Amino acid sequence: MSKVKIAAVADLHVKEDRSVSYTELFSEISRVADVLVIAGDLTDLGKPAEAELLVSDLKSCTIPVVAVLGNHDHQCNAVEEISSILVKAGVHLLDGQTVEIAGVEFAGTKGFIGGFGRHMLGAFGEAAIKTMVSESVDEAMRLENALRTAKTPRALVVLHYAPIAETVAGEPKEIYPFLGSSRLAETIDRFEVSAVVHGHAHKGVYEGQTPGGAPVFNVATHVEKPTGRPYAILEL
Numbered sequence: 001m002s003k004v005k006i007a008a009v010a011d012l013h014v015k016e017d018r019s020v021s022y023t024e025l026f027s028e029i030s031r032v033a034d035v036l037v038i039a040g041d042l043t044d045l046g047k048p049a050e051a052e053l054l055v056s057d058l059k060s061c062t063i064p065v066v067a068v069l070g071n072h073d074h075q076c077n078a079v080e081e082i083s084s085i086l087v088k089a090g091v092h093l094l095d096g097q098t099v100e101i102a103g104v105e106f107a108g109t110k111g112f113i114g115g116f117g118r119h120m121l122g123a124f125g126e127a128a129i130k131t132m133v134s135e136s137v138d139e140a141m142r143l144e145n146a147l148r149t150a151k152t153p154r155a156l157v158v159l160h161y162a163p164i165a166e167t168v169a170g171e172p173k174e175i176y177p178f179l180g181s182s183r184l185a186e187t188i189d190r191f192e193v194s195a196v197v198h199g200h201a202h203k204g205v206y207e208g209q210t211p212g213g214a215p216v217f218n219v220a221t222h223v224e225k226p227t228g229r230p231y232a233i234l235e236l
Contacts, residue, residue, distance in 0.1 A: 004102045006156065007032065008219040009231040010039035010199020013072060014054045016047055022054070026061035029231060035101055036063055036231075039199040039219055040070025040110060040160025043082065051082040055089040064101050066092045068108040070160035070200060094158060096142030097149075104154045104194075104236050107146040111161030111198070112139040114181030121177060140183040147191040154236050157188055157214075159198040166208030167218040168201035185210040194236045206232070 007029040012022060029036050043050035058065060073082055083093055092099045094108030114121050114136035123133040139161075147155065162168050162180030171179060179201050188196060189212030196214055202222040209215050221230040 003235045004035065004104050004154075005033045006035045006037055006104070006234045006236060007231045008037040008039060008197040008217065008234060009221055010160065010197070011041040011070070011202060011220040011222065012038065012054065013041055013044040014050045014057070015044045016049050016053070018053055022057040023060045025230065026058055030060070030062040033233060034063055035104070036061055036065045037106070037156070037158055037197060038065065038067040039158055039197050040068050041072040041199060042067060042069065042086070043073050046073045046075035046078055046082065048078050048081045048085060051085040055085055058089060058091070064092065065090065066094065066099060066101070066106045066108065066158060068094050068110050068158050068160055070110060094146070096146050098146050100151060103152060104156060105150040105152045106156050106158055107143065107150060108158035109139055109142040109146065111143075111159040111163070111184050112136040112181060113161065113178045114183060115177035116165040116180065116182045119177070120182050136181050136183055140181070140187045143184060144187045144190070147187070147193070150191070153192050153194075155191070155193050156234070156236060157193055157196040159184060159196065160200050162198050162201055162204070162216075162218065163188060163196060164208050164210055164216050167198070167206070167216055168204040170203040170205055171201050185212075188212070188214050195234055197232070197234070
């Protein structure tokens with residue numbers, strides 16, 4: 001079975017003022033990869049107009065596009081409209097689902113906060129804390145439900161929030177609980193997964209692995225990658 005080249009990037013933060021265009025980048029990616037993955041924060045403030053600008057730039061992308069939303073995409077409470085714009089443009093937008101492309105199963109969800117390892121937040125105390133933990137558990141369950149439907153052992157997990165602390169290293173330790181959750185890694189390690197990509201931690205590091213050994217890559221545009229470009233290339 002031939003390998004599939006996947007270009008993965010996150011945190012594009014497309015702004016309404018069109019201060020940055022990704023047309024040339026998407027054209028470049030189309031020449032070097034078979035699939036483009038965008039791991040959240042496609043827009044800067046979650047405005048439909050920003051999603052429209054992204055879709056305009058994506059016209060230069062001639063390969064399939066898989067994406068999940070990030071926290072910035074939720075800012076203006078227009079998730080349904082943003083999602084509709086992206087899906088109508090042909091983006092495979094994942095929220096607890098999978099899509100198979102070229103023999104690779106892409107399983108995706110946004111993920112959520114909660115912290116890592118023995119510092120992970122528990123559902124104890126005020127109702128607000130319990131609600132927060134419940135949301136984190138729900139996102140992990142969305143991912144689990146997606147992975148249960150995977151039909152091929154070649155699986156790429158697409159998240160926005162980090163599943164491990166290793167790839168957020170470089171961010172202030174005080175904000176680690178807001179960058180991801182070990183619940184995601186616990187879910188991933190119950191399945192056969194080829195790799196995991198995420199964003200969100202702009203000052204994090206590129207590579208790490210789950211406790212079970214699944215490779216994890218922080219593909220935020222701000223993170224230095226082996227390609228020397230804003231995107232990483234993974235071969236599965």
